Each structure stands twice: as C-alpha cells, then as structure tokens.
Amino acid sequence: MLELTVMKNLMIAKPPTRAILPKTSLPQAPPRNTVGEIPLEFYKDEEHIGYDRAGRKLKKQARKDQLDSFLDRSDDPKDWHKVYDEYNDEYVELTKEEMGMISRIRQGKLPHAEVDPYQPYVDWFDWDGKGHPLSNAPEPKRRFIPSKWEAKKVVKLVRALRKGWIKLDKPKEKPRFYLMWGDDLKVNEKTANGLAYIPAPKAKLPGHEESYNPPVEYIPSEEEINSYQLMYEEDRPKFIPKKFDSLRHVPAYAEFIKEIFERCLDLYLCPRTRKKRLNIDPDSLLPKLPKPKDLQPYPTTCFLEYKGHTGAVSSISADPTGEWLLSGSRDGTVRVWEVQTGRCKKVWDVGGSVFCVAWNPNPALPVVAIAVSNDVVLLDPEVGDEEVQLNIAKLLAVQPSTSEPTENTPLISWKRHDKLRGIQLSHQQNVVRVSWHNKGDYFQTQQQSCFGTSTIKAAKSKPFPQASWPPFMFVATKMHVRVYNLAKQELSKKLITGLQEISSMALHSGGDNLILGSKGAKLCWFDMDLSVKPYKTIKNHKEDINAVAFHKSYPLFASCSDDLSTHVFHGMVYSDLMQNPLIVPLKILHGHQKGVSDIKFHPTQPWLFTAGADSVIKLFCN
C-alpha cells in the first residue's frame, strides 16, 4: 500500500511524464480534466475537480468507505496494480510494461530497458591544437608590444651587414643535372665527415636457378648433391635448385632468417673507417734494370776445378793470353795451371805462406811476381818462346850486391833467388800485396806496416826498360783511397769511401771507375769523373769481401766473400760522360766449402776463376 502511495505521488508529481511514458503501451485517451498544471488544492473544497473539454464541470466521485473499498479490493484480483489518479479523479490500471518499469526501478536499474548506459562514447570535441593552458589567465600585454632589445639587436646586425662585417654564405646551388644511372658502388665519394662511403655489399640477384621451375641443366644430379657433402661447408653451394610443379608448391625459404641475420651482421660489422693505404705499385719503385738474360755472357756454371793445393789458396792471377793460371797458397807452393784442362804445369815450393801472386800483364814478358812472407820473388814460368826466354833469363840475372849497407842503400835489396832461379826482393815486413802496372814495366808492393794499416809502396827500382811512366797510382788506406799523380809526384785526389775498412780494390780498364770491397761486406763503385764519393754502394755479401775484380773487355765485375759466395755484376761504363754507369746484379756463384779468397776474370773469355780457402780453384764459365 505504501508503495502504491509512493507510486501515486510520483505519478502526480510528474503528470506530463505520462506523455513520454512507454510508447509501446496502447494509445491513451487524453486526460479528462483540462485545468492544466495547477495545484489541485485549488479544487480541494470544490465539488468538482475541474472541467472537461466542453467546459463542463467534472464532478468529484463519491468517496467509498473503508469497508467497501476493502471488499472491492478483495473481489478484484487486479486491484493491486490499480493506482488512483488524483488529477483525473479515477483509478488507473497499470499496464504490464509500467509494472516492469517499476520493478526495474526497484532493482536500481534504469527504468527503460531499451536505454544502454554503456554505449560507445563518441567524442565530438576537436582536440587538435588545443593546448591545455597552465592557467586561464589572459595573455599579458607585453606579448603585444615589440621588444626594444630585439630592435637594438636587429639594428646592430643590419649595420654589420651593411658595413660588410658579416659575410653571408652564398646560396648553395643545387646541381641541375645528376647521373641518373650513376654507379651506386662508387667508393671514392666522401661523406660530410670525411669518411669514404662504403657501400653495403649487394646481395646477388636471383637467376634462373632460383626459379621454381629451372631449366634442367641447372638442376644438379644426385651424385653432384652427394659430392657437396664432401666439400667444406663454406664451399658448398648455398642454394640447390629444385623443380616444383607450380609456384604454390614452393616451400618457405628455410635459410631466410639466417641469411637476413648474416646480412645484418655484415652491415653491422663492416668497418666504418677506411684504412688509408699507399696505392703504389711496388714494381714501380724498383729501378728499371735490364734482365740478366739479356746481358749474357757472364759466368754461371762451374765446369773445371784446379785441384792440387793442400792449403788455402790465397791468390790467383791469370796469364794475359788466358792459357795459364797462377795460384799461390798458404801451403807454401805456387802453381801454374793449364786453364783448358786443369793440369798443373809447374809447382814452385817458395818456402813460406804465399800472400799474393801476380802475372805480368805484358804478354811479351811472362814473368810472375810472388809475395812470400817478407820477400817478393820474381820467377820465370817458362811459357814463352826461345827469344822471350832469353830475355827473361837476362832480366832475372842479378848480380849479388856486395857493398855494405849505408844510408843511401835502398830499403829493399835485390838478390838472386838461387833455388828457384829468380830475383828475391827482401822487405822489412810481410809483403801482403804485389801488383803490376798495366803495361808490365813496373810493379808495386804493399807491406803490412807495424800499425796494421795498409800502405802501398811503389817499387823503388826499375827492373825493366822504361816505356812510359805510369801516371796514376791508387793507394787504399783503411778508409780512404788516395790517387797519386806520379808524373807530377803529387796527390791528385782523395776518395772518401765511408767504408770501415777497405779490403780490396779493382780498377776499370777505362781508368775512371774503381770498385772497392770492404770488411763490412760492402761494395763501392766510384765514378771518379762524377765525385769523390761512391756512385753506388752495394751491400751484397753477408761477410767480409775478400776480393773484387773487373773484366778487361766484358762489362763484368765480381766480388767474393767469406760467406762462400761470389757475386757477378754487369758494370757497363759508357763513353758518354752524361750517362752513369749501369750496374746490374747478375749471378751468385756458389760451390766453395770455405771462404772465397780471391777472384780473377779470364783475360779474354767471360769466365771467372775463384780461389777458395778449401784449397780448390774453380772456373765458372758462361
């Protein structure tokens, strides 16, 4: 009952809502009363409740007493959903929808079942560009007034521009044309920070073999596929072509993820800076030298050995005709060999360690000079014809001097060597070197001085008829070479070698070029027309150079050393003064078991004699 009153109140309080009550209900009859929305108290004491459309009074219905209304309620089963309408003064039966609405309200739901409270929200507001203001304060005034400081700054800049204090960049010109098909792999391009652009390696484009239906020749046979298993994994082909009936039968590429990953690794691990390398062809740094093959002939192979000495061979010398070879050894013998056959023709036992031997370069006067301990011995090798032999016999016949030694007597005495029938020149010290003048009229000897340095002395006497005075004499001290002009009797040149200790010297037949061998395993070539300093210094040997030699007619020279090797060079001297000598290393000759102590060229053939400390003399031929 209480609920009903509430319901009645509600209905009374909101009479117009009746109009918007469920549309689903039957079309309702318009209200009887037409008084409008006025308090109904106005008609409280009246007999009518209002007026109908025709303006007739609507009479209040007679009040039923409590008992009657109870009886009515108990008779009418639908009474419980009847509501008294005060406005119209009648009972209204609530429809089923209205009952449902009431029950929904009672459950706390929305009264109308068709209303969805959770329907999607349509944001009709346009949020773009609408910042959320920090404050709702209006814009200050200063926002609308031009800044004085800015004006000053502008004035300053304008002045600076006008006076040229600030220079503006020229607008960059965009290139009008560009290479449409330019090479993407251009590597010379520089990026802004100066690094060369390194293009990513390009993946190979698929070819016919990657086709789902490749030509038969691309498909490997069973054997080939099996043979791939034997290969190293890196060498195996990455993709084996297969044939499919249609494109949709092609499975996913199994290696896809792995390959993409590897490609990413490639890109990631690619060095970002390019190493600066000098791009010089190493061959271009070498001087352009002719090939040794084109410079033949030169000695290459050993065909003959001259065996017989029992000690180290210290010195050799060839006969000017090339028929004989003279050799001196530490075993105290001097031997004469026949060059062609290697036969020993003559043996002289000179009774002491032989330091140096020299055959007279004058072919008309075959005499040999031998340096043995303190003596120089001149001997007759007996190779000339009768007339020559007579001459030599006359020359070598020396009267023994009987006079007592005085201050005027020369330091070197000339005596007759009885045993070997020659001349003996006695010196104070060991004679280490003896050499003839080119014409064979003079010879010089070199003694080992007390200080250990080398000096070369010209022979004091003239044993042979005078032909022409030798104009120059070359004297090698430990570090320098002095050139004496003997005609003027003065020092004409001093060659600065830069070597530690000169061991040997050889003069080119032209007379202007000199080679020196040194204890520091260096070989120096002097062009005396050019400078007093070496034209070329070659460090070719591993150990001390013992001897150097020039060929008389062929453009060859050679050096031999304690490292068991002999080096042969091409040394061309041009008559044109503007052209420097051409030096080309040709050949390294091996074969000796011990150090090579002396070398001499054959006077006419491009052959080289080498004398070793292993007591063997070798002949190297072209």
Added chain:
Amino acid sequence: MDAGERQVQVRFTTRLGSDLRVEATAFSLPVHLNRYGLSQIINTLLALDGPRPFDFLFDGELIRTTLEQLYLSKNLSAESILVLEYILAVGPPELQSSQPEKDWVSAVNGVNPSLILSGSYDSFARAWFPDGTCGSVLKGHSDAITSIAVAGSSNDTDLDVITSSKDKTLRLWKVPLKPSSSTLSSVRIFKGHAASVQCVAANPSNTQVCSGSWDSTIKLWKIDSEDEDNEDEQALKKRKLDGAKQSIAQVTAFTTHKEHTQCVAALEWPEDRYIFSASWDHSFRQWDVETSINTLTMTCSKALHCLSVGGEGSLLVATGGADPVLRIWDTRMPGTVVPVLQLTSHTSWISSCKWHRQSPKHLLTSSYDGTVKMWDIRSKVPLQTVEAHKDKVLCTDWWREDTVVSGGADCEFKLFKYTPIEWL
C-alpha cells in the same frame, strides 16, 4: 696384350738384306711399344737365331719414345699407317784394352788402321798395335803433346806422323808400321809459333800440314823433302852452326793466317782446297788454301775447343767448346747464329768430337765429365754412352770403323769396340 689398349697400324720397311726383310703388310700394334718392343716384334717376325737389336726411323728420326708419344708429337692421325724403317742398332761397346800411360793422354789418332797413335803430357807420343802392345815411342818434344796428325806414308814400311806440342813446335816422325818396340826421334821439326801449338792437321794428299796455336795464328807447312832442300841457305848455315849432331831438318811456315784473335784450338783439313779452324774467339772459319782467304766465318756464343767436319758431303761441322752442348752447323748457311742441331747430354765441357769416317750420321764426343758418347744425328739422344774414364776424357777418335780410342786424365788409354755394324 691388353684388350682395351689402342692399336695403331704400322708397316715396316728396310734397306737391309733380304734375310732381314719382313713382309710389307701393316701390322696393328699397341701404342705403348717403344724401340725395344718394336725390335722384339721384328725379331719374332724374322725368327732369327739370336736376338738382334734394331733401331727404327720415322721421317728420318730415330724413335726414342713410345708410339703413342710419337703420334702425339708428330700430330699424326690415329688411322694413318705408320711407316717405320728399321736398321741394325748399335749395341753397347765392349772394352777391348786399357793401357796405363805415364801421364795424362792428351791426343789420340786412329786414322791408320794398322796402328793407333797417342800423345801424352809426359812429352812422348806412342804407337800402339792392335794386340795392345806399345810399339814405337816418339821422343823429342820437351813438353806435352797436344795433337797428332797422320800424313800418309811415302812407302809401305813406315808412316808419317806429325805431332804438335806445348813446347811451341811440331815434329815429323816416321813411325814403322811393323810391330817393333823402339824409340824414335823426329825427322823434321817445324818451328815458328810463339806459343803452345794446340792442334795440327795434314791435308788429304799428305803434302802440307797446318797448325794452330795459342799465339792465335794458323801456320801452313810443307812436309815433302824437296822443300827441305830448297830451304834458304841462311837457315842451312844456321843449322850447321847449331851443331853437326842435330841432324833434324828444320821447317818454317810458308803461310800464316792471323785472322783469329784467340787461341786456335782445333783444325781440320777435309779436302785439299780448304781448312776449317775453330778458336777460343767463339768463331770457326773456313780458309781457302790456294788464296789464303778466309771464306767462311761462323760465330758461336762459347769458346770452341774442338771441331769436326762430316755429314753428307762433308757439309756439316760439329763443334764442341766451353759448355756441354755439341753444336752442329751447316756450312751452306753462312751468317746464321743458331746451329742446325744442338745435342745436349754431356754435363761438362766437350773435349773432342769426331765424325765417323764413313758414316755421315754418326759422331763421337768426349767430355770432361768422363764419358764418351756416340751420337746419331737423327736422334737428339746419344746412341751409346760409355763411362770411359774416371777423370776428364781429353781425346777420342775412331779406329777401323767400329772401334773407339780414348785417352783421359786418369792416365789411361782405352779401346772400345762396337758390334760390327753397317754404318749407313
């Protein structure tokens, strides 16, 4: 015979006698056959009593490879029939005798079939007889003998022999042909060279002798006795003054060739008209005797030590020198730099080379590597190699067509006999 092996058609021809002739049909033979296999087939075809080795010629060259290699090298079609000529092969020689000498043997001469001459470094020359006995000893030189030439004989009993020596002279000897041991002294002495005489050669008519020397001259001498009588009086007087006991006639040269610039190492006088000379100056020359003109000069790249003229019509010159290559030159091509043939098998200098006196194809060389090799110029490989000496072989020569004499630095003088062969 392997069934899978390829076969080629081969037909054999020969110029040998009818008893060694096989029928001229083509046989199909496996390609792996070499000379030995082919020789076996010929032996089987002929059904000989004992095996006889044969050599096979194709296109004028001896076969030294298998047939397959021959086909490949000659670019022959496998269908074509290969025509091979077979000849009797030269078998390995037998050592006949080995005579020890006092010193290095430096010269041998086997021109005369009844005796062999050898010269030695002990300054003696010796005549050896076929039984291996030493006949006469030629005593007179004062230094090593370098070369020996035979200048025929004026009568049947003795032989004119000229020796050259390092003592700068040549000597003429009359060596008796009958086996008798005696010491001979020279009949005539040829003086005039200023240095060691390296080589000597007599002309085929045995009237003149030429000699080459270290003084780089070639001198021509007359050997007949009339010339000696015509010697100028001054020389006669001088000789008389020298002493009556020296009865040796002295001969001086009538011509000197000085074109060579270095030692003349070898001479050969194949015909009366011209001389060939080889020198250390890398050239060999031909000289016209009548006009004394150098008619031909050919230059090699190495110093020359020996020379021999032979071949078909004596037109080929074999030279050996300061390298292990035997070079064969054709004199019809003057001015060429490259020889016709270069035969390389030796390992050291070639000391002497000699053409066979009858055969135009066979050649003998000796080398410092201790071997004596026989060559057939139709093959690049030597026919036979003999390790003749323990040291350098200094000289070698043919004797009596099938025997080789050699002397070396091991002081031995050896004879090797080849199986009798038809040299053509």
